[in-house]
Amino acid sequence: MGNLHSVAKAIENVAPNFHVEITADTARIAAADHVILPGVGAIRDCMAEIRAQGVDTLVSEVLASGRPFLGICVGMQALMRASDENGGVAGLNTFPGQVHRFPKYTVDAHDLPMKVPHMGWNNVYQQGEHPLWHGIESGERFYFVHSYYVEPQPAYTVGTCRYGPEFAAMVYRDNLFATQFHPEKSHTAGLQLLKNFTEWNGRL
Structure with a gap:
């Protein structure tokens, strides 16, 4: 859905030793060392x-x-767990959190x-340590495009941003990490985060 190729090109740039595939083949995904789930557009689709x-x-x-x-x-x-978009859509429930729309009069x-x-570009502030933060300063700017924001339990939030309300820009749990911004469009800091991901073993 949307940004698959730009993410793949960014990974190839920071980790030329990696073999990158864009696939929905369950066997290929099951064999992968690292897995990325990118996406743009409406949550229902x-x-x-x-x-x-x-x-x-x-x-x-x-x-x-x-x-x-x-x-x-x-x-x-x-x-x-769920998103308010499209009249309410159930998510994968990997995190006990909800997705809300920015207030109409933000x-x-x-x-x-x-x-x-x-x-556009906005500052992301680190909330705790994580291997994917390596070489990235707190308050670094990343590129966002979204009308809805995530509100998870605070324990899972490792980076925050403010656009009207403060929201979770980065969340993690065990071997899972996720960003609201687009690292593949975030120049040096975004590429550093993707490089950190390729070098991460899934543990803190």
Whole structure:
């Protein structure tokens, strides 16, 4: 759904020794050392494809195996219990969290109106340590494109951003890591995060 090829090219750039495949083949995914679930667009369409392709079962299998897993944008939102988008859509329930729409009248610290979707560069602040933060300063800027934001349990949040409300920009659990922003579009910091992912063994 959308940003598959740009993510693949970014991984090839930071890890030329990796063999990168874009596939829904369950056997190929089961054999992969690292798995990425990217996504853009409406959550209803993404979840329909995830279930039609059997990716929901694959996510559970990858998480149980301990292999590093990375969700990006809607790929992060799909991991939550449910989303308010499209009148309410059930997610994979990997995280006990909900996906909400930015308030219609979102304002900044000076009470000035802010556009929705949240589109462009914004600062992400680290909340705790994680191997994927290696070489990245807290407050570094990443590229966002979204109208909905994730609200998980705070214990799973490893990076936050503010656009009107403060929201989870990065979450993790065991061998799973996910970002609301697009690391493949986030220049040096984004490429560093992807490089860290290729070098991560799935443990803290």
